[in-house]
Amino acid sequence: MxxxxxxxxxxxxxxxxxxxxxxxxxxxxxxxxxxxxxxxxxxxxxxxxxxxxxxxxxxxxxxxxxxxxxxxxxxxxxxxxxELSSLKKIILVPYCFFIAYLLFIAITEANFIFDIGWVLG
Amino acid sequence: MHNLISLHMSHNTEVLDQKTLWGGGGSPFKVSYGKLMIWFFLISDALTFSGLLCSYGFMRHKFSSTWPSANEVFVHFPFMGDSHVPLLYVGLMTFILILSSVTMVLAVEAGHRRSKKEVQVWMVLTIVGGFFFLFSQVWEWSHFIHGTEIGAVKDIIVDGEWVTQTVHGANLHYNEYGNVLFGDFFFFITGFHGFHVFSGVVINIIILIKVMKGHMDKTGHYEMVEKTGLYWHFVDLVWVFVFTFFYLV
Known part of the structure; x- marks a missing residue:
């Protein structure tokens, strides 16, 4: 082979x-x-x-x-x-995009959860 | 830095036109299949760790009133008895991991010169550093699990009933220092990272054996060392973030 x-x-x-x-x-x-x-x-x-x-x-x-x-x-x-700039981009751009999205969702949700005073257990 | 890039590329000066570049037979990114795939794997693994750290931040924000400060939990140092030294031990762990990252990248560099002897030396040092880190983590976990002599009074569930009693240290059910979730996240995230370090050490040992047996000389290049190096640096990269979010802020 x-x-x-x-x-x-x-x-x-x-x-x-x-x-x-x-x-x-x-x-x-x-x-x-x-x-x-x-x-x-x-x-x-x-x-x-x-x-x-x-x-x-x-x-x-x-x-x-x-x-x-x-x-x-x-x-x-x-x-x-x-490495070539095209390789740099395909590695960094999707990751940074998803992390920005995740942080946005997490912060929005965290503020909401904090405001309603949800308590665990 | 720019001249170094051209120095790297100087072995591949021929300019390929767009058609040849994307027409198959060669990688348009000028990396081999395996190296591209390990990068994709690392991206997905990085997303996993990001998700974990993000949920850690979420819960820490929510329960900030009962969240313990790492500076009051991890205050021990080997051979220093009960002295109060926050951050120093975990700083040492970070130092060990950064040092083992340098020895790994030096092994990769030696591999580019096809110097088998140097690759072996640097890889052995990397593996030693990896073991040092793992044992440091065992020591720290053990201190966290056993806790202090005095302990703290907490409401915990025993056989399905809530009881108030003195607890020492932390596990997944109670935490002497504060919120239970702190212990849960600590064990899960540092444990998940520690498992990565462990598998990194195992992979490094396998590659070291392959180097010693001369497999890399047979294929004519040391790219396997570079690929395992990428994984090892990733482990270091994750630790940099764990260190910040668990111990510093």
Whole structure:
């Protein structure tokens, strides 16, 4: 049986030692960025666990930083940034669309449920 | 970054016209069938996790008055006794997972150079990191299940009757720290993620054995390492969100 996973483009995904050096440098750089963001988050979370205040700003900061981290993981570690833009779109656009829809439904419903004072059990 | 993209693409400089591109025989996305399919699988898996986290947020909003703060639940650190250190342990778990993600992507990079020895080293380190994470999670679950010495007085159902009694820790029926749903979501979501980590470790071990036996040299490329790498990074990606929504906000 002919293998369909080797006839296409998998053989093109290769690079030389010099190119590898550049890529490795980029990967370690991303690691330090992710580590710094995580340490910052833990530090902020720890500090504000004892000191109240800035709750909303803090929450949006954490969510923003999470999306930044997710972007680095998807684009650099999962190599999506290096793929063709058509592939990027078919992966990201449907997902973002469904999540926007899900969040919209969930927030609308949550507000309704909150207002009527529904109690569980 | 842009020159890196062209560097990646430089092996494939021939420009295909629209007819050849979509006429069959080649992938218009310049990825193999398997890699495209693992991406589609990851999208569906990401939607599952999004749904779970969304319902978690829904219930947390609804029961915000009885919802416990993670900073008061997960305050332990190994070898530090009863000291109160919120977030530090889960921060360490995040660090372990990010580190194992880097070792995985370095294995993928070594695979692109067809360096069998380096692929093996990085994959072994990734598997070790995966086990470290799994055991960390066991430790944290165990602390959450056993709870504190003092416990808390809660109304719980015993043999179909509501009774008021002191409970320690949390399970699917009661939760010392607050709302029962917090425990339910915690066990389900971190458990579902932990199961992904576990299966990721198993898949990594299988691929490592295949690499060691020289299967990748026979097919002429290390794309299986890249595919399992995608799954492993996805596990890291999910944890980033679980970490934020369970422990930080």
């Amino acid at each position: 002919e293998r369909d996973d080797i006839i296409e483009y998998s053989l093109d995904i290769s690079h030389t030692d010099e190119e590898g050096k550049v890529l490795r440098k980029r990967l370690w750089k991303v690691f330090w960025i992710l580590l710094a963001v995580t340490i910052f988050e833990v530090g902020m979370g720890w500090y504000f666990a004892e000191h109240a205040g800035f709750k909303d700003i803090l929450m949006y900061t954490f969510i923003f930083l999470t999306i930044v981290k997710a972007g680095y993981i998807i684009m650099i570690f999962m190599h999506l940034g290096d």
